[in-house]
Amino acid sequence: MDTPRKRGRPRKLRPVEGHGTERLSRAGLHEQAGRQLREMIVTGALAPGAPIVEADLCALLGISRTPLREAVKMLAAQGLVELRPNRSARIAPFDASHITELFEALSNVERIAAEYAAQRLSARELAHLRDLQETMEAHYRAGDLAAYFAINQAIHSAILAGAHNATLVEMHGWLFARAERARYFALGAHARWAESIEEHRAILAALEQRQSDTAGRLLAAHVMHTGTGVLARLAATAGAAA
Amino acid sequence: MDTPRKRGRPRKLRPVEGHGTERLSRAGLHEQAGRQLREMIVTGALAPGAPIVEADLCALLGISRTPLREAVKMLAAQGLVELRPNRSARIAPFDASHITELFEALSNVERIAAEYAAQRLSARELAHLRDLQETMEAHYRAGDLAAYFAINQAIHSAILAGAHNATLVEMHGWLFARAERARYFALGAHARWAESIEEHRAILAALEQRQSDTAGRLLAAHVMHTGTGVLARLAATAGAAA
DNA sequence: TGATTTTTTGTATGTTGAATACAATTTACT
DNA sequence: AGTAAATTGTATTCAACATACAAAAAATCA
Numbered sequence: 001m002d003t004p005r006k007r008g009r010p011r012k013l014r015p016v017e018g019h020g021t022e023r024l025s026r027a028g029l030h031e032q033a034g035r036q037l038r039e040m041i042v043t044g045a046l047a048p049g050a051p052i053v054e055a056d057l058c059a060l061l062g063i064s065r066t067p068l069r070e071a072v073k074m075l076a077a078q079g080l081v082e083l084r085p086n087r088s089a090r091i092a093p094f095d096a097s098h099i100t101e102l103f104e105a106l107s108n109v110e111r112i113a114a115e116y117a118a119q120r121l122s123a124r125e126l127a128h129l130r131d132l133q134e135t136m137e138a139h140y141r142a143g144d145l146a147a148y149f150a151i152n153q154a155i156h157s158a159i160l161a162g163a164h165n166a167t168l169v170e171m172h173g174w175l176f177a178r179a180e181r182a183r184y185f186a187l188g189a190h191a192r193w194a195e196s197i198e199e200h201r202a203i204l205a206a207l208e209q210r211q212s213d214t215a216g217r218l219l220a221a222h223v224m225h226t227g228t229g230v231l232a233r234l235a236a237t238a239g240a241a242a
Numbered sequence: 243m244d245t246p247r248k249r250g251r252p253r254k255l256r257p258v259e260g261h262g263t264e265r266l267s268r269a270g271l272h273e274q275a276g277r278q279l280r281e282m283i284v285t286g287a288l289a290p291g292a293p294i295v296e297a298d299l300c301a302l303l304g305i306s307r308t309p310l311r312e313a314v315k316m317l318a319a320q321g322l323v324e325l326r327p328n329r330s331a332r333i334a335p336f337d338a339s340h341i342t343e344l345f346e347a348l349s350n351v352e353r354i355a356a357e358y359a360a361q362r363l364s365a366r367e368l369a370h371l372r373d374l375q376e377t378m379e380a381h382y383r384a385g386d387l388a389a390y391f392a393i394n395q396a397i398h399s400a401i402l403a404g405a406h407n408a409t410l411v412e413m414h415g416w417l418f419a420r421a422e423r424a425r426y427f428a429l430g431a432h433a434r435w436a437e438s439i440e441e442h443r444a445i446l447a448a449l450e451q452r453q454s455d456t457a458g459r460l461l462a463a464h465v466m467h468t469g470t471g472v473l474a475r476l477a478a479t480a481g482a483a484a
Numbered sequence: 485t486g487a488t489t490t491t492t493t494g495t496a497t498g499t500t501g502a503a504t505a506c507a508a509t510t511t512a513c514t
Numbered sequence: 515a516g517t518a519a520a521t522t523g524t525a526t527t528c529a530a531c532a533t534a535c536a537a538a539a540a541a542t543c544a
Contacts, residue, residue, distance in 0.1 A: 074315050
């Protein structure tokens with residue numbers, strides 16, 4: 001059989017390649033490693049304060065040190081890893097005071113976003129938010145925790161996006177990974193379903209009525225509630241990690 | 243011309259360079275490279291949108307590609323560099339809309355900090371702020387721009403520190419590099435000396451009286467003023483870079 | 485049909501991606 | 515302490531990918 005060889009220039013069209021695996025191989029090893037490491041840090045598979053031995057992680061991820069180090073440097077810039085000259089890097093420590101700080105910052109970033117969003121949300125974006133709220137309540141009634149959670153996150157993202165400020169979105173993403181880590185720490189800190197739904201409804205109402213101060217205040221309070229919830233659960237679970 | 247062969251580790255980084263400089267050499271090449279690159283980006287020596295050719299920068303900084311790449315990855319995570327898979331990374335683009343976004347975010351971060359600071363500043367910290375204000379006014383009267391500028395920055399840092407929230411400080415630093423870049427872009431955007439002094443005085447007064455809302459509002463407005471100043475200067479200077 | 489433009493194909497070159505090798509430093513052990 | 519092992523820091527090497535350029539083929543027009 002004849003081989004239709006395509007040496008030299010790849011075709012301009014990139015037609016039939018839309019399968020998920022493409023993305024991964026195209027992404028670059030340090031990018032993949034970064035994602036996997038973040039996942040491991042967030043879920044607690046890599047405990048706070050734990051030293052990062054490069055060789056070990058290389059073996060675990062099946063890559064060499066170079067891309068791993070690049071990934072570690074990125075995570076360090078994102079505050080998930082702590083770099084120490086000539087020593088092993090460490091997973092960023094995480095205790096109650098960190099969590100307090102984190103949620104203070106996060107709640108206020110979301111407050112800002114809500115304030116802008118109340119002024120800037122388009123009709124379409126508002127409709128989308130209403131849609132998300134309905135879906136979330138449906139999942140709540142159905143008792144589908146995972147789906148509820150996903151939608152909950154989507155709502156926060158939608159509000160952030162509604163501020164129409166990419167820098168704000170970046171900042172939020174920067175904090176969000178750590179917040180997720182906190183949530184994993186305080187496992188099952190979601191007995192607040194009902195209240196959370198109510199709070200979301202109030203926030204949506206404020207956004208619809210373009211009351212930026214109210215929307216901001218409510219959203220900040222909402223985030224702080226989850227923060228204190230996490231803290232309470234953490235204290236209850238007993239010994240915090242260092 | 244031709245570079246002399248450097249195999250292994252050509253550079254003896256441990257010559258007797260005095261006692262203070264030891265610290266710096268110990269910092270690691272990627273750290274140093276990161277600092278130098280940031281400086282170059284902020285001051286505009288590396289123009290927005292310019293491609294980063296690794297080999298060139300290596301030659302310029304006198305290091306090999308490995309630490310340079312690590313530095314680039316960190317800067318990318320900080321938003322100063324844009325990574326493109328399998329292509330040359332670029333200095334993050336920077337136009338008027340970016341500046342608008344940036345100062346929106348920055349002013350609100352400082353607002354948050356001021357709100358907390360008004361509640362949390364210790365007597366000693368307040369005294370320090372008063373001190374800084376006096377010094378700044380002295381430099382202003384003496385017409386010493388550089389010194390004025392340094393103190394101005396110190397005041398903002400002191401307010402941030404007064405919020406007693408390291409995460410907030412981190413976020414601020416994250417935005418601040420970009421803000422400095424914007425200021426360098428709009429060169430000489432400081433005809434606002436007199437107003438700026440007055441605004442600072444009002445902010446300090448609000449902090450002393452523990453009026454958190456007022457302090458936050460004033461500081462946010464102050465930052466936004468410098469932002470619009472930068473924008474105006476940029477528009478006046480003519481074509482913005484892409 | 486012949487000339488010219490456009491499109492496609494082939495090759496070369498430069499740049500990034502990843503792995504390995506080696507030096508230097510820190511840590512563990514005695 | 516002093517020495518050995520482990521671990522990080524940096525340089526170099528090789529491979530993969532993308533782009534630029536040049537040549538050839540095809541299509542268009544006089």
